[in-house]
Amino acid sequence: MQIRRFGEKEREDNGRFRAWLRRHSFVERRLKAITQDIEDKIDCTACANCCRVATTQVTDKDSEKLAKFLGAKLGDFLRDYTVETEDEGRILKRNENGCVFLEGNLCSVYEARPHTCELFPHLVKGTGSLLSRLWHMPDRAVYCPIVYNTLEAWKVETGYKK
Numbered sequence: 001m002q003i004r005r006f007g008e009k010e011r012e013d014n015g016r017f018r019a020w021l022r023r024h025s026f027v028e029r030r031l032k033a034i035t036q037d038i039e040d041k042i043d044c045t046a047c048a049n050c051c052r053v054a055t056t057q058v059t060d061k062d063s064e065k066l067a068k069f070l071g072a073k074l075g076d077f078l079r080d081y082t083v084e085t086e087d088e089g090r091i092l093k094r095n096e097n098g099c100v101f102l103e104g105n106l107c108s109v110y111e112a113r114p115h116t117c118e119l120f121p122h123l124v125k126g127t128g129s130l131l132s133r134l135w136h137m138p139d140r141a142v143y144c145p146i147v148y149n150t151l152e153a154w155k156v157e158t159g160y161k162k
């Protein structure tokens, strides 16, 4: 996977960029516009790396929505499709392909997918400040072409020197 090679190569630099950005001013609206442009050009249905690689946290609201969508009782849904973890709380179960709801490259519960999936990769949309969300980005750039290309474009936009 080429994105993995690129992302690994830039991982350290992406960490430095994240720290650099905290100390410099930038126009958040402009950075988000750059990311939106990148998102518009990338076909997530040809990728689905996030659904394969990342774990997916589910809130109570997500679980209720998914259970309803699947026509299941909440308790049955929680038992069959989720697992409680120490680090991350309740997450969707996974199999050898990644998320339990991934079919090929597509999400089989797309209309009712968890809120975090709707916001992913948490660059244009997300909770908390843009800077606080950057914490995960060097790791995400290893598998997500949107994140990798965004960080590279932001480096150019902000005048960051490698």
Ligand code: SF4
Pocket (backbone or CB within 6 Å): 042, 043, 044, 045, 047, 048, 049, 050, 051, 120, 121, 143, 144, 145, 146, 147
């Ligand atoms: S890893 Fe990134 S580009 Fe790939 S499907 Fe997920 S959000 Fe889209």
Ligand code: SF4
Pocket (backbone or CB within 6 Å): 050, 051, 056, 092, 099, 100, 101, 102, 103, 106, 107, 108, 109, 110, 113, 114, 117
């Ligand atoms: S619920 Fe759907 S969008 Fe979310 S990780 Fe699973 S397959 Fe991907």
